[in-house]
Amino acid sequence: MADEQGRPHPHIYLQGTGARQGYTAYQAGGDGGGELPQRDRVGHANALTQALTEVVQQGETVLANRDANIAAGEKGFYVEFTLPLGQADIVDKLENRQGRFPIELVNVHPGEEGQVSATVFVPEAQKDYYLKKVAAYRDDDNVTYKTLDDGSVEERRKPKNQRLIASIDTARLAVARSFYTDQVDLFPAPGVDAWWEVWVRKGTKGSFGKAAQALGMATREHTLEFAERDVVIAKGTPEQLGRVIANTDSVAELRLARDTPSLFMGMDGAEQRTWSADLAKRLVPIDGEVPAVCLLDSGTTISHPLIKPYLLPVDQQAFDAAWNTEDVSAQGHGGHGTQMSGTSLYGDLMELLDGTGPIVVRHRLESVKILPDHGANAPDLYGAITAQAIARAEIAAPSRPRAICLAVTSLGDHGRGRPSAWSAKLDAITFGRDEVQRFIAVAAGNIRETIVAADYPARNDTMPIESPAQAWNALTVGAYTERTLISDPTYAGWNALGAAGDIMPRSRTSVSWIREWPLKPDVVFEGGNIGHDPATGQGDHVDDLALLTTYRTIAERPFTTTGDTSAATALAARMAAQIMAEKPTLWPETVRGLIVHSSEWTDAMRANQATIGKPALVRRYGFGVPSLVRALGSLDHDVTVITEDAIVPFKMKGGKAVTDELAVHRLPWPREALLALDPAALVQLRITLSYFIEPNPGERGLSRRHVYASHGLRFDLKHADESLDTFIRRRTSEAGARPAKRAASDVGWTIGPQLRNRGSLHADIWEGTATELAARDAIIVYPTGGWWRENVSKGHAGEAVRYSLIASIRAAPGTELYTEVAAQVAAGVAIEV
Template structure:
């Protein structure tokens, strides 16, 4: 148990030594594919496919009804299908040889009657189909050898055919509209020469397709909204080389859980009288929502009129539904109920901002790319107060249109919305420009300005008696799957039905104290190629079941008290619940951390929140009962790392030390190779730990960073990976020397002809282990438990890069600018009379005050 947390965290300045890096041998090996029984016959079949495609191409060109578009490269779209259970060699389909070459547009897994296959759509310029013919012929000529030429490419391909418009559909197949059904679609264009938008406009005018005024432009993709049928859109295949993907347009779902208001005017006045508000230049929690009712007496002192914004100028800044005001009260006060009944003065150190991203009815049904709305809102907030430190809080999500029993293969995949949020968090600036009546918002590559977003996981409705199973099959909603955001789920401690309102006699709480809230979604249903979400959980209220289990409801005593806008009912206080309430409380904690440590990066604030989280007794009993790390990982996708604590996030104790490092690494060398590894020789309380001997202690490590997103659905492997780069950590083992540690993790630390040292046995135990430490995402955390004596010898940690699209696309590699990361390391000892903080502070050079 930690003693009073009254000491600051210790910051390690310039602790990392950069060294040339090459990963050690024995890394992950790609999936090998068996050769066909008759390679020659297989090659002949694929050549016949290409011949039929060539004949259809000629016929299509003669029958084309749409005029050619100036500047477009003439060619065709070809679809490659894999054998069941096999991935295509997508890099080989996109050779990038020559000025004009075949280019991979999209990759999509598809469930067929004969199993799960992968389908890739490739644009092939005129005359370049021969590239594939030649490769298959060379394969056939060497078919009788042990490894035929181009076998990794050809052995994976089951069939080749001319692509239809459906081949560019990258949402689940069950969401594919009828060919004559006119709906709003996201049309994803590849970025080639900067004129792709103009070309598509020209085609749209010919085909009588309506385009929305918003356009989202990212590194190598442009996203437009088009009201069209697939039949209309299919004409683009004949005249454009720009089409990359087609998806349904996502719509934001307003989360409105307003309950009957309670007149608490006297309580509000009393709280206002004993509240000290922060100055105008203090950090802020910016509420991205329905607006905020600024005239609320508890909010007005913390929210200036000039800090209330709208994504679109015609919208009024006032809250039109009440949801934004509910979020504002929790983001400002945290637990507002506790603040109201407390006797002491409350000293608020942060302020509020509001940016309205949901329009008032009836405009809310207008289709849009919501990433653009958020981008415009962020832009206006930052123009008003460019130097203010802030956390963006967004409790607005869009649901999945996948009924029970249908495919969930897309769960966790990036969307235009989540990718835009990732780009904003990474630090891209926003350039809004009006061109030909359409608003184009581009992510800019220069001068990164990282931002912290906290986003709700999304809510479940209706509830289920078996709420944990229901939560495990209900994935977090868009854009909560974004890699760079802090995704917030909900747990609950509200299980007391003794003060339930009339009508709820005999009802029982659905979730026991400390469990996941019945409101909360998870990432248990995600493919393991996507990050763990949520990362943390905050209070989100509970639900109750009737005595006969036939009804489930949310009585007032199981909800969260907050501020209310007088939109639908009078009163200053109201109730809310779910992951929205949890997210606003997470924003409150983030703002408090920013106030405590003004020099922290957004990446570090996110890391500290996650690092401070602990599982409740209810959660821990389930997690520790699982002996297999893979089963623990599934529960991690339900609970995240648990419930954060602002005390742990901001303060150390004499026997509970937290070290923080903020560093910049250069992952790649601009030529497609890894560049450097960071070796941290940590200030470590060696003597104190050695003196504790066999006493059990706990070490926790959290590595966090932001990635630059690459949202095109092209397989997300190697050069098409979603993340620009990945980072991982490894720690020196108790019996390793620094030299052996370097040689174990870095091939370049070995002398010529020197063998890699034998792996030392790991002391203690990592709770999740190396496999989960290597899992996708931009935050990696684990807990080690062992003896103090063993921990004394572990005071070195390495941070090293793994692949990403920067590495595979050297021309777009931003490694020379550096990639920031935050490293948080904590040691917890059970003895309150042990001081591990002071010796480390002395090594760092922190002045020690003796009282």
Template sequence: MQFPEDIVVVGHGTHDQIAAAVRNLGAVKALAAPTVMSDYFEGMPPEEQAEWAQAMERLLQLPDVANPRYITLLDSGVGLNHPLIRSFLDPADRHAAHLGWGLDDTRGHGTQLAGLSLFGDLLPVIQSNIPVQVRHRLESAKIIPDAGQNPHHLLGAVVLNAVNAVEGSAERGRTFSMASTTDEDTPHDGAPTSWSSEIDQLTAGVSGNQHRQRLFVISAGNTNQNRFQGADYLSICDDPDHEIESPAQAWNPICVGAYTEKVRLPAGLPGTAVAPMGDLAPSSRTASWSKHWPIKPDVVMEGGNWVQDHLPPPLNHPALALLTTDHQYPLRSLTTTADTSAATALAAKTITELWEDYPHLWPETIRAIFVSSARWTQQMKAHLPANPSKGEFARLFQRYGYGVPDPVRAKRSAANALSLIVQDTITPYRPSASAGAEPVHNQMKFFQLPWPREVLRQLGATEVTLRVALSTFIEPNPSEAARGSKFRYASHNLRFKLNRANENLAQFEARINKLADDADAEAVADNDGWIFGRNRRDVGSLHIDELRCPASDLARRNLLAVHPVAGWWKSKSVQNVDQKAARFGLVVELDAGDVEADLYAEVATAIANLNVAEVGV
């Protein structure tokens, strides 16, 4: 709206983004919170809701690419008639795990997540009155029956049937999104269950009618709201009774927990928001384990908040939830939803948009880029002491994983920050030369990083940050004998190493060979200044760590190795082990912070000469 001396606009963004806009524009007179919240739309009469939905439908811009990516919702089905969904979901793209099930959504959960998967939180979108571009489409694979529930010991088979039904219809790029978990396998303390093992098989491409790697996004599961009786909510979320539900502890998928930025209550509503801004959502489950099994959740996304009045337990309130589509259209067009289900739908949307920009990347690599883009909020980091040790990061990983993903960081390299991406395969093991002995390590890969050495040397003692993410999909072995060992559950395990200053290739190779078969030696000898350390880094099938050091030191550390350690492929019973190759995605991020330094230009000229060496272990 334009006035003689002012222009009034509605803006949507994080606190940091809005603060940056204020600084950069230099002409902002005032900021005010919007008066319209999600509860305003949820409380509308049906005819008004329908008018808003239909008005937004006229602004939709459909995917204009020949082969758009799809989000495949493994849920309760999706309603076809909603004006904000029908353009993105063909009738032929609705499936069910069992032929006798209907395809409609009678529970409402799947249609709610469909709206979030397409548009995110509808609250800012539906008010904007500007064209809404969505580049991806939807598929529905129903895994939740209209009445009753699946026996928990058959859940893996139900998901397998649903995946086969979807993939039997068309060849497409898909992000599988599943916000369905069970507490009947709890406690598992991070160990595999039949359902999580089947998800690992599907993701690795060794299960299903089509043998292909798949990208799965799974919710962490929700807490029991009735347990909150006035106690500190984080202590309830951290209780082992509220550990992440199966199958979200699986190694290969992305597990999504919930945090919240929603803390403002409508005027006149008594009580306060339970979670402070930027912290864990009260509904989000956490990991009960701190080492050995994979870090879960991987990331957290917006999952809404609760209201605490003078009477426990706290209550959900639509003002602190996300606005989305209702399955009862035209009786109801809009509703609210929250918790880790909503967070999972938002993650699927963000991941799919990232994949649309880089369609030729593998699922393993997309997972690495997405999770590695995450950072903890200031509120999350406030739970750390002033100078945290490696062990004191454990609580943050258990609650938030690697933090909140940043789509901008995931997609772009700036002048003072850059990302290098490698996709490669490795054959980790080969038969032993000794008759009857188990296989031995076979390969490691060395990457000569095209560092901007001159720029780094000029920066001297200025601190720079190196972040490395290594992602591979393991084939699971959930036999009882393997359940207690990460080395026997996973087909293969990979690690990354960075050379030390003044350590040449031969010395670097010799050090890795010495450490590869000796976990105890690695524990005492391979810190090298990494912030998270091996207890956090060397678990699961996604390994991320961060190194901060003077720029001049990093200029001399330009060799990165990927090498195998033990896995169940490395056993006497595995045949043709030298024909078993593993794919991996490697993402290396270099960031000079606020320092004016053109890291990108020098690297861009050196990329063509990137030297990749394959070395026997």
């Protein structure tokens, strides 16, 4: 990082230079799914027939007893199927979407050990559907014929519907617990009122509302709308929800509604300092419109001399218009918003105290209070609160670029990485259908329990990231620390718990998530450290190890200290606003991509890789620590090219959605300069692909049309020993016959495609010789499947999606690369395919 003092060259920005071509993925072959369980065909069929007959009889009883005051929607009942865990990827086959009375899979969740439960809604007209499927499995065969090498013909038989029926263990009529996908041990006892997140099937929100009202269940005003689900909040007992399920077709999934978001708070204030007035005199006023950091927090203190110059009264608001917009709560979260304000404007104020010159801040502040001063928000959809809070800021200044900062997180059973209603709403907000795309930085969350030295850093890996930080499109921010010096004599004998350059002891990670979910956090920023008392083995806050920031009660003192992932997230939002101030027209996808692309792991982080492994390295530290100077500038020997572009991932063909386009990006590499280097010299290529997905939440598994993401994008780098034509043919069947498989793998990647291709942000580093890099001069961006492709009824085939592709080459200092790259771009060389 010796080059961090200055990067004199601007990055090279391109717009829409990818050459679009038709894209048809090569077929992998096979019917998918794991090996079928071994079944006694007749015995299994008879057992399922008995179970399903009982289900139908019970369902008929339920339908006969429908309460006219509650009943609404399509007449039918719900069936819960149990399958071996290894067969979870066939749950889509339980559906029958054809005809007037479709059968819909509504949720999938873990069952008993080694099993998975899948619940479907069966219309009355389809009540015998599964019985017929089982009968065909028992009595009928599918017959195929294969010609053998000797010319004879072999007849092959297998039971009809074998893939589906052999995968089912048993079935039963669904009850309220069949819809519950939250933390198992928190399911309320019979007769106990609780607030629920009720995920209802699309178009049935009115049916649920009618039933809830008839049963005297309280409901909240706000709802969330997604492609196939709406989410409402309701208070009631499991029995009341059971009656809703029995009398309507509305319920798809149940989760508990959390009482309130939680913050890690309680930091002690620093000693009173007397330099606030001097700092305020050094502030340079903002000239004209500039980007903003939009804080969604506990409010802020607009009269603070370090906040007032950058916060207009019109930009200080609250989610509830009746609330006081100031940061005045006496609760634990009181003061947090003002602390975040100082950090998002200035970073660590300690870095300014020793200076004497002017202080230039090129962005302003917006504050929207989302936490009440008294009591707690009634259980509600915090996704709706977040969306409305952002809307207030945007209405006040509709054309202003902004970095939205959310350091409010919620406890919850999100250890597996699954989306919550809140995180899905963040994904929808950033995607911006029919609106605008948005940049959001969200805190990974903090460990709230007592920190014990013996548990560090292993405990960070077992404490999963909190909601809504599992959002795919948001920049999820963890915390690391460089602060290890304690000078306060009060803490004589203490030392810093976290090692310099390593994870902050309270920061959460995604190491414990299942592998399919995104790599989180995306990056880590400074979050301070924890002091460690060797006498007790426990840790505590020490001001020397924290960041200095603004305090809300000015009459008492102007400064306090802050830290943890809250401070780290404020720093991330500040960096985003600084990038926007430098390049106001950049897409939010690009701003997020630049922050990640500029990140590097510290020596301490890299030293841990041998012990924890590559997947845990990324899931603990993200892609490392960002650098503003790397994000904004290039060097002679370290050149960054940024392309903003779009492709259409899917199109309709023969009544189905299929892949449509890929984009070929010719890279303006400095070929002559690279070939002039020592053939053995190693160089580095860094690639980041950033895009936003449209979410489709609901606990229905990850297979086929029930995937969460609308689409995926991937990048592929041309190999040094293949032509551009061969490279394109290797990726798409539309380019002709596929070239022969390569004997050697594409080595040299730090992360590799199996690990990096999670979520909606993919970054990796390749290292090899300069000679090889000179020939690796093209990148293909291509689509992968998503619910836009699998659920054609939503009509998204044919829509274009944006992406940002960032590529950097780095050679040894003293190597001149930038001049040749800039000259090629100016001449339009190496861009056309």
